[in-house]
Amino acid sequence: DAKTTQPTSMDCAEGRAANLPCNHSTISGNEYVYWYRQIHSQGPQYIIHGLKNNETNEMASLIITEDRKSSTLILPHATLRDTAVYYCIVRSPNSGNTPLVFGKGTRLSVIA
Amino acid sequence: KAGVTQTPRYLIKTRGQQVTLSCSPISGHRSVSWYQQTPGQGLQFLFEYFSETQRNKGNFPGRFSGRQFSNSRSEMNVSTLELGDSALYLCTSSLVISYEQYFGPGTRLTVT
Numbered sequence: 003d004a005k006t007t008q009p010t011s012m013d014c015a016e017g018r019a020a021n022l023p024c025n026h027s028t029i030s031g032n033e034y035v036y037w038y039r040q041i042h043s044q045g046p047q048y049i050i051h052g053l054k055n056n057e058t059n060e061m062a063s064l065i066i067t068e069d070r071k072s073s074t075l076i077l078p079h080a081t082l083r084d085t086a087v088y089y090c091i092v093r094s095p096n097s098g099n100t101p102l103v104f105g106k107g108t109r110l111s112v113i114a
Numbered sequence: 115k116a117g118v119t120q121t122p123r124y125l126i127k128t129r130g131q132q133v134t135l136s137c138s139p140i141s142g143h144r145s146v147s148w149y150q151q152t153p154g155q156g157l158q159f160l161f162e163y164f165s166e167t168q169r170n171k172g173n174f175p176g177r178f179s180g181r182q183f184s185n186s187r188s189e190m191n192v193s194t195l196e197l198g199d200s201a202l203y204l205c206t207s208s209l210v211i212s213y214e215q216y217f218g219p220g221t222r223l224t225v226t
Contacts, residue, residue, distance in 0.1 A: 043202075
């Protein structure tokens with residue numbers, strides 16, 4: 003079973019920031035938080051990952067709370083092409099390539 | 115560099131037949147995993163291969179099998195196809211122990 007909880011769906015106006023929350027209250031010390039997204043009928047795309055510090059890359063920012071029980075993925079200026087299902091996953095990469103366990107994710111709709 | 119490639123992209127088979135799907139990882143990546151995606155069950159892990167050895171297996175019946183070749187290319191086989199095997203089959207490519215797994219575009223299998 004997935005170890006994360008996400009809202010089923012969210013809407014965001016084009017050009018505004020999209021903030022996608024994720025709850026992972028049972029995360030253990032060596033587990034990272036990963037975010038993937040899946041645009042309709044394509045393979046999932048890696049977005050970002052983090053352990054405890056906030057992270058930023060060209061696609062998004064990841065804010066992890068101090069207790070690590072929740073996180074927020076931020077798309078700073080959402081575009082129509084960001085419409086997708088976003089998956090938050092917790093995983094430890096330290097014991098080989100443990101499988102990604104996907105939940106149902108959040109369906110983000112960016113509206114013009 | 116080229117991404118993960120999967121062939122064929124679309125496939126229609128009849129119940130009882132068998133099917134073989136192929137995945138070529140990113141050059142230099144030696145770990146390949148397979149996932150099944152259906153509307154009802156979402157994304158589920160099938161198996162993972164590294165250096166021609168299966169390192170991890172998900173909870174699927176023995177009709178689902180796979181292998182990896184010395185050039186890291188992988189195939190998965192499904193025998194005695196059932197209607198419920200209709201799904202998008204995705205493979206991922208990664209380094210030995212990696213923070214990031216890269217997904218291919220998938221093979222959409224329809225069983226009639």
